[in-house]
Amino acid sequence: MAKQLTSRKDNYSQWYNDLVVKADLAENSAVRGSMVIKPYGYAIWEKMQSVLDGMFKDTGHQNAYFPLFIPKSFFSKEASHVEGFAKECAVVTHYRLKNDENGKIVVDDDAKLEEELIVRPTSETIIWDTYRKWVQSYRDLPVLVNQWANVVRWEMRTRLFLRTAEFLWQEGHTAHATESEALEEAEKMVGVYADFAEKFMGVPVLQGVKSPNERFAGAVETYCIEALMQDGKALQAGTSHFLGQNFAKAFDVKFVSRENQQEYVWATSWGVSTRLIGALIMAHSDDNGLVLPPRIAPIQVVIVPIFKNEEQLKSISEYVEGIVDELKARNISVKFDDRDTQKPGFKFAEWELKGVPVRLAIGPRDLENGTIEVARRDTLEKETLQVTNIGEKIDNLLIQIQDNIFQKALSFREDNTFNADTWEEFTQRIEQGGFVLAHWDGTSETEQLIKDKTKATIRVIPIDNRMEEGKCILTGNPSQQRVVFAKAY
Amino acid sequence: MAKQLTSRKDNYSQWYNDLVVKADLAENSAVRGSMVIKPYGYAIWEKMQSVLDGMFKDTGHQNAYFPLFIPKSFFSKEASHVEGFAKECAVVTHYRLKNDENGKIVVDDDAKLEEELIVRPTSETIIWDTYRKWVQSYRDLPVLVNQWANVVRWEMRTRLFLRTAEFLWQEGHTAHATESEALEEAEKMVGVYADFAEKFMGVPVLQGVKSPNERFAGAVETYCIEALMQDGKALQAGTSHFLGQNFAKAFDVKFVSRENQQEYVWATSWGVSTRLIGALIMAHSDDNGLVLPPRIAPIQVVIVPIFKNEEQLKSISEYVEGIVDELKARNISVKFDDRDTQKPGFKFAEWELKGVPVRLAIGPRDLENGTIEVARRDTLEKETLQVTNIGEKIDNLLIQIQDNIFQKALSFREDNTFNADTWEEFTQRIEQGGFVLAHWDGTSETEQLIKDKTKATIRVIPIDNRMEEGKCILTGNPSQQRVVFAKAY
Numbered sequence: 006m007a008k009q010l011t012s013r014k015d016n017y018s019q020w021y022n023d024l025v026v027k028a029d030l031a032e033n034s035a036v037r038g039s040m041v042i043k044p045y046g047y048a049i050w051e052k053m054q055s056v057l058d059g060m061f062k063d064t065g066h067q068n069a070y071f072p073l074f075i076p077k078s079f080f081s082k083e084a085s086h087v088e089g090f091a092k093e094c095a096v097v098t099h100y101r102l103k104n105d106e107n108g109k110i111v112v113d114d115d116a117k118l119e120e121e122l123i124v125r126p127t128s129e130t131i132i133w134d135t136y137r138k139w140v141q142s143y144r145d146l147p148v149l150v151n152q153w154a155n156v157v158r159w160e161m162r163t164r165l166f167l168r169t170a171e172f173l174w175q176e177g178h179t180a181h182a183t184e185s186e187a188l189e190e191a192e193k194m195v196g197v198y199a200d201f202a203e204k205f206m207g208v209p210v211l212q213g214v215k216s217p218n219e220r221f222a223g224a225v226e227t228y229c230i231e232a233l234m235q236d237g238k239a240l241q242a243g244t245s246h247f248l249g250q251n252f253a254k255a256f257d258v259k260f261v262s263r264e265n266q267q268e269y270v271w272a273t274s275w276g277v278s279t280r281l282i283g284a285l286i287m288a289h290s291d292d293n294g295l296v297l298p299p300r301i302a303p304i305q306v307v308i309v310p311i312f313k314n315e316e317q318l319k320s321i322s323e324y325v326e327g328i329v330d331e332l333k334a335r336n337i338s339v340k341f342d343d344r345d346t347q348k349p350g351f352k353f354a355e356w357e358l359k360g361v362p363v364r365l366a367i368g369p370r371d372l373e374n375g376t377i378e379v380a381r382r383d384t385l386e387k388e389t390l391q392v393t394n395i396g397e398k399i400d401n402l403l404i405q406i407q408d409n410i411f412q413k414a415l416s417f418r419e420d421n422t423f424n425a426d427t428w429e430e431f432t433q434r435i436e437q438g439g440f441v442l443a444h445w446d447g448t449s450e451t452e453q454l455i456k457d458k459t460k461a462t463i464r465v466i467p468i469d470n471r472m473e474e475g476k477c478i479l480t481g482n483p484s485q486q487r488v489v490f491a492k493a494y
Numbered sequence: 495m496a497k498q499l500t501s502r503k504d505n506y507s508q509w510y511n512d513l514v515v516k517a518d519l520a521e522n523s524a525v526r527g528s529m530v531i532k533p534y535g536y537a538i539w540e541k542m543q544s545v546l547d548g549m550f551k552d553t554g555h556q557n558a559y560f561p562l563f564i565p566k567s568f569f570s571k572e573a574s575h576v577e578g579f580a581k582e583c584a585v586v587t588h589y590r591l592k593n594d595e596n597g598k599i600v601v602d603d604d605a606k607l608e609e610e611l612i613v614r615p616t617s618e619t620i621i622w623d624t625y626r627k628w629v630q631s632y633r634d635l636p637v638l639v640n641q642w643a644n645v646v647r648w649e650m651r652t653r654l655f656l657r658t659a660e661f662l663w664q665e666g667h668t669a670h671a672t673e674s675e676a677l678e679e680a681e682k683m684v685g686v687y688a689d690f691a692e693k694f695m696g697v698p699v700l701q702g703v704k705s706p707n708e709r710f711a712g713a714v715e716t717y718c719i720e721a722l723m724q725d726g727k728a729l730q731a732g733t734s735h736f737l738g739q740n741f742a743k744a745f746d747v748k749f750v751s752r753e754n755q756q757e758y759v760w761a762t763s764w765g766v767s768t769r770l771i772g773a774l775i776m777a778h779s780d781d782n783g784l785v786l787p788p789r790i791a792p793i794q795v796v797i798v799p800i801f802k803n804e805e806q807l808k809s810i811s812e813y814v815e816g817i818v819d820e821l822k823a824r825n826i827s828v829k830f831d832d833r834d835t836q837k838p839g840f841k842f843a844e845w846e847l848k849g850v851p852v853r854l855a856i857g858p859r860d861l862e863n864g865t866i867e868v869a870r871r872d873t874l875e876k877e878t879l880q881v882t883n884i885g886e887k888i889d890n891l892l893i894q895i896q897d898n899i900f901q902k903a904l905s906f907r908e909d910n911t912f913n914a915d916t917w918e919e920f921t922q923r924i925e926q927g928g929f930v931l932a933h934w935d936g937t938s939e940t941e942q943l944i945k946d947k948t949k950a951t952i953r954v955i956p957i958d959n960r961m962e963e964g965k966c967i968l969t970g971n972p973s974q975q976r977v978v979f980a981k982a983y
Contacts, residue, residue, distance in 0.1 A: 039561035
């Protein structure tokens with residue numbers, strides 16, 4: 006088969022790119038840094054959106070939509086926010102093109118904007134400018150709003166799904182009357198992300214807070230989930246920020262409290278993006294291609310007929326009809342690949358590449374024996390089963406596969422999580438990859454020094470972290486807890 | 495109640511704006527021409543998206559996502575397309591901001607793009623540049639892809655939902671091996687739009703083709719659906735374009751046919767946008783507010799308790815629980831408005847303003863009698879019903895309301911559709927509003943002259959139009975059919 010991948014061992018980064026392109030997930034576009042998300046990749050995103058959107062609504066949120074463009078001046082209003090974002094953004098300066106004297110299309114200098122517009126890198130500023138109009142009284146609170154949108158951050162070095170100039174995401178922006186309610190919201194939403202990652206994507210995650218150096222620009226506290234990829238690098242899979250009153254003060258959003266006092270509103274924001282697809286790929290896939298957990302797979306079961314002539318295909322198709330009905334009745338998404346332009350071997354490889362969790366193969370002998378060949382994508386195991394109660398059997402198998410994928414990723418993370426107590430041990434472990442738990446003296450300077458020396462950053466300070474006396478891995482200064490270091494995407 | 499609307503008679507345009515803002519559908523943002531779609535308005539869009547997305551998938555389409563930015567040079571490749579779009583677009587010229595010597599945020603002149611990027615006004619160019627890579631053989635065809643996205647067209651005079659600089663839409667872009675297949679696709683999709691408008695939005699539409707003057711920039715034929723608003727103006731609610739081989743030639747998209755010939759691919763594109771929400775409002779709503787057809791209403795039934803004390807509310811709540819369960823079991827979306835901060839009269843007016851199709855009111859006497867007060871939003875009629883089988887009763891009522899809303903709009907259109915046979919009659923009819931069926935000599939020049947004199951345009955040349963001999967309303971030249979004129983949004 007022509008679509009063979011580079012192996013992970015030979016070149017992990019090349020393997021990733023091969024897989025994304027050959028499994029028809031995404032490709033680079035003519036616009037530097039912007040990707041095209043192809044139908045199969047987008048179908049995965051739709052599954053993620055659908056599950057997450059349900060979780061957001063179940064926790065009381067509603068969707069809305071805010072403008073793509075943000076006036077430049079808005080970025081100056083929250084000091085640390087501008088530092089974090091203004092440096093890497095697309096700037097709209099004109100609103101018209103025209104033909105020049107040679108008939109060439111040029112920007113019309115007469116159509117220059119008085120104030121430049123920034124293509125949103127994130128929407129705190131435009132949203133808090135809007136909330137000023139929405140919130141007057143404690144009765145207007147909380148505001149629990151999410152938006153599904155595209156955002157742009159100018160990136161010099163891009164990788165499909167992981168880092169692109171434009172990407173798709175959701176951003177929740179909530180407004181609360183009290184600090185404790187906002188903190189609770191930020192914690193609740195990182196919990197939603199952890200649940201989604203583990204139960205749907207099959208990706209185990211560490212949950213906790215970021216160190217000040219890694220905090221979102223404008224946040225008081227950043228909660229996050231961190232996953233470990235197969236090459237031993239960490240990937241931040243979702244963040245939830247407690248923004249304090251920073252944006253309320255910057256955009257003058259006050260409310261009259263129950264006690265009839267004017268107070269600033271408390272804020273959170275939280276988001277996950279198409280980056281999750283990158284995490285999904287790197288957590289589970291193998292040298293044969295994508296491995297999708299059933300709960301996120303656009304196609305859960307593919308059926309491949311083995312036939313030599315049209316008559317055989319016809320009998321198999323009739324046999325398959327009942328199976329398809331049985332699976333669909335259980336809400337299992339199934340595709341019958343009855344193309345006569347490709348051989349079964351080609352189809353097997355193609356669906357393996359695309360990570361379909363279960364493949365059923367049916368030949369003339371199966372019709373005689375009432376059997377069916379069942380192949381699991383996660384373990385590549387095959388067995389021949391009686392076709393009776395096939396719906397229930399496949400349902401159970403999908404549950405097993407979902408669980409196995411998660412357990413495998415969890416074992417991998419456990420096998421690649423280490424304590425380090427000396428600088429030498431630390432640098433060696435970091436070099437080898439994985440999560441490294443080490444003491445740190447709690448200062449930004451030390452964190453930065455460690456990063457400069459090893460490229461490792463503090464990925465997360467876990468929730469309910471165990472307290473223990475220790476000495477900072479670099480400075481030897483006293484420390485009360487280990488934090489999680491790793492090199493990261 | 496503070497939220498009273500301007501009446502339609504007094505000022506239709508003000509009525510529309512009042513309604514959009516006061517029913518919490520949308521509002522103007524800090525960015526000129528860009529709106530904020532508020533949660534209630536966005537919930538209507540979500541309902542529309544969900545239905546349309548299902549219809550697209552049922553007709554074999556898949557979703558994908560293409561870049562927001564389009565290189566300027568792409569617009570020059572299809573000659574008539576650039577004429578139609580390049581004049582009104584947002585241009586990205588820089589990719590960085592910086593602090594100037596005074597600490598002010600300014601555009602960094604060192605970060606000027608070599609080639610400017612256009613924020614997509616529509617995506618034919620970037621998509622056909624992509625399809626060149628996707629299509630080599632007839633086996634790769636058809637490509638049946640849709641995207642849900644935001645687009646930007648710089649507009650000087652904007653109105654919420656109807657005309658905004660940024661709006662949300664879907665754009666289907668398909669590629670076919672033959673002309674007839676592409677034509678069939680374009681016709682099929684305008685049919686899908688007509689079905690959606692009539693069966694879900696309750697808006698009757700005329701289906702047909704545009705005259706050359708009103709065609710999409712780059713299309714060979716533009717199919718459309720046209721609806722009539724309550725002020726007698728037409729609104730184009732959806733278009734589907736047969737693009738011939740124009741974009742395939744501009745972007746060099748060829749395929750090897752079954753006969754082993756290199757041929758250019760045939761194209762269609764089709765789209766509807768958040769403008770549909772404007773159509774929905776203007777087709778059905780009244781001086782009390784929004785009137786939503788049940789199949790598009792985010793909340794189909796609201797239940798308002800009438801109580802004097804907490805004890806009464808408690809008994810009513812228990813009574814309501816069973817009703818809510820019964821409605822939910824039938825997939826009816828229901829809200830129990832048990833706020834104790836507002837009086838029933840306020841709630842009645844609020845839900846009327848928001849167009850909820852059915853309002854149930856329950857007081858202590860209803861508990862004794864096993865009754866419930868049912869009010870229809872469309873007719874404002876009220877009746878008291880026995881609560882037994884309330885689920886079935888409401889289900890039937892919702893069907894009646896859906897039908898009544900459509901029939902009412904259909905009668906309105908019939909009452910406001912006229913033949914005109916002289917220029918005087920024509921200009922008078924156009925002035926009064928409505929669809930005016932008149933003969934036209936078939937030339938662009940005449941169409942333009944009529945527009946200059948009356949502001950009326952040819953909205954549609956209906957499918958299966960009756961042929962009849964006649965004379966052009968303006969020039970007296972011979973004509974074979976009447977076409978539909980109106981002033982339009």
